[in-house]
Amino acid sequence: MSEIFIKLSIDQKKCISAEGCLTCVKVCPVAIFKPAANKTRIEVNKANEDECTLCNLCLEQCPVQAITLQKLY
Ligand code: SF4
Ligand code: SF4
Structure with missing residues (x-):
């Protein structure tokens, strides 16, 4: 089992996926x-x-800067 060293989160209040944004899905x-x-x-x-x-x-x-990348190391 691999360890997780980062934590990603999406601020659902900012995210505009409901308006059709899929940018993060496409670029990652x-x-x-x-x-x-x-x-x-x-x-x-x-x-x-x-x-x-x-x-x-x-x-x-x-x-909309909805994504946070937190490094845990
Ligand atoms: S790129 Fe940002 S706004 Fe668009 S779907 Fe991803 S988190 Fe939401
Ligand atoms: S786009 Fe890059 S920084 Fe963002 S989650 Fe994917 S690999 Fe990590």
């Missing part, structure tokens, strides 16, 4: 973001969270 090279089962919001795919390459693309491209 390791599929950390995914639409929730009911498609009303974007979720962090916890199973992939430790695959994050720290590329910062999601942070740079989210139009």
